Amino acid sequence: MKNPVLKYAALNSVGTALYIALIVCFFTMAPYILGENVEDTFLIPVAMLLLFVLSASVTGSLVLGRPILWYLDGKKKEAVSLLVATLGFLFVITTSVFVTMALIAR
Numbered sequence: 001m002k003n004p005v006l007k008y009a010a011l012n013s014v015g016t017a018l019y020i021a022l023i024v025c026f027f028t029m030a031p032y033i034l035g036e037n038v039e040d041t042f043l044i045p046v047a048m049l050l051l052f053v054l055s056a057s058v059t060g061s062l063v064l065g066r067p068i069l070w071y072l073d074g075k076k077k078e079a080v081s082l083l084v085a086t087l088g089f090l091f092v093i094t095t096s097v098f099v100t101m102a103l104i105a106r
Contacts, residue, residue, distance in 0.1 A: 005078060005085055009085035009086040009089050012086045013086055013092075014093075016062045020059075063083070063087070063090070064083070067080070
């Protein structure tokens with residue numbers, strides 16, 4: 001891709017989708033990694049909130065990081081275009097996942 005906005009938007013969106021898939025894989029494998037009889041302790045909600053904050057930071061950085069930097073560097077039009085394109089790619093990825101789920105369910 002010669003257009004840096006589309007290139008970064010695609011990379012940011014795919015990176016976000018891969019990070020989400022990695023978290024889902026962890027939750028899928030958690031009973032095998034942590035054992036099925038993990039006691040309900042104080043650490044479980046702490047771990048979940050820490051993972052939530054980490055995930056918000058990672059995905060926020062992927063989606064908003066470069067647009068904010070570009071905006072602060074004076075590239076306001078490119079920054080807004082990148083944010084909109086990234087959200088557009090994420091919309092396409094999300095829609096594709098839901099369509100795939102609907103097709104599998106048939």
